[in-house]
Amino acid sequence: MKVSREQAALNRERIVDVAARLFREKGYDGIGVADLMKNAGLTHGGFYGHFASKEDLMIEACQHALNKSLEGWRAKVASDPQRALPAIIDSYLTARHRDQPGGGCPAAAMGTDVARMSPGARPAFTQATRQQFALLEGLLPEGGPDGTQERRRQQAISTFAAMVGAMVLARSIDDEALSMEILDAVKAQLLPE
Amino acid sequence: MKVSREQAALNRERIVDVAARLFREKGYDGIGVADLMKNAGLTHGGFYGHFASKEDLMIEACQHALNKSLEGWRAKVASDPQRALPAIIDSYLTARHRDQPGGGCPAAAMGTDVARMSPGARPAFTQATRQQFALLEGLLPEGGPDGTQERRRQQAISTFAAMVGAMVLARSIDDEALSMEILDAVKAQLLPE
DNA sequence: ATTATCTATAGATCTATAGATAATGC
DNA sequence: ATTATCTATAGATCTATAGATAATGC
16 A cells, blocks of 8 residues: 655655646636545545645645746747747637646636635745746837836736736637637737737 | 515525625635525525526526626716726726625636636626627727727727736735736726826 | 555535425415 | 425535555665
């Protein structure tokens, strides 16, 4: 029954990884500890050897998801800084992202959950949001006479807000054409030709 | 024990009204039927005389909240069409709205819940979102050479997306200054002087 | 000997229903 | 007589814990 210390650490990581996916897909209350553990290939009771509570797992799952999300953005910056902004916006505002919340933006998938019931996860969201704004700010074009530092930050914040809102709206409706129109309209607005 | 037919209808409305508030505040899974009924001044068992299931109440509560929200926007248009756009945006992007989700924007408060577990409520969201886009489109300034009909619709969609996203982000973090900066930045972006 | 995991279960909570109650409405 | 509401509870589910088990690591 027992596994090696190394394997136990891997099991813990897998629980966090599974939780980061399933909390985004089903919400904090939409998945139970028993089901989470089954998805990680372990039994219910084993959970409490790794975490003090389900709430604790939620905090780690948020940190994990937020870090992965930021890493994805940073990878785009590293591979092609000039095209990073359109690359981030294009890949965010897609039907693929809309239909796969489990691997997508934590703010769009869990922001409301975190706001209403998970005070412990809010510091992680605060830090990640700050970093996302800073990253976007650095990618915005210098701009014309209006391109002050303050204006660029304002634009970075508005860009991310429009992305998150577009995703929340696109997911909440059941008309495929309107849903795509939302994603495409915000894409066109944020990336004028 | 029994009340008049008229009073029963009022009781039903009160249940929907309470649910529209509490589902936005606590989420669909965050409040139970017993607590909802207690908040409406009734007992648990009486619920099923009015609704077939909790899910059915969710659908009615969404319709109710969405209608109230649209009515608020239309009242602003009726009272002063010229100032309606800034009035809507200004009142949306406030700390007051952020801190009182129970009476606020249904998309920002329940959009994620509806997306993941309430297919029955999605038609209402679809219709309301369509109407909100149309209303905003009519309020946008004619604009310069770029003010085509298509461009105005794109801008209406982007405006609402930015508002919803700003609210979701502002609620998910625990830094008051950053939270206000998000609301103010999106406000400034949407309403340039 | 230690400990990661498992089985089993306690205790709480949640949706929904059954049957009783008492006031309304014909 | 009808029916809106109430009391009580069935049945399911969920978090967390207790104690057993067996492989690891000193």
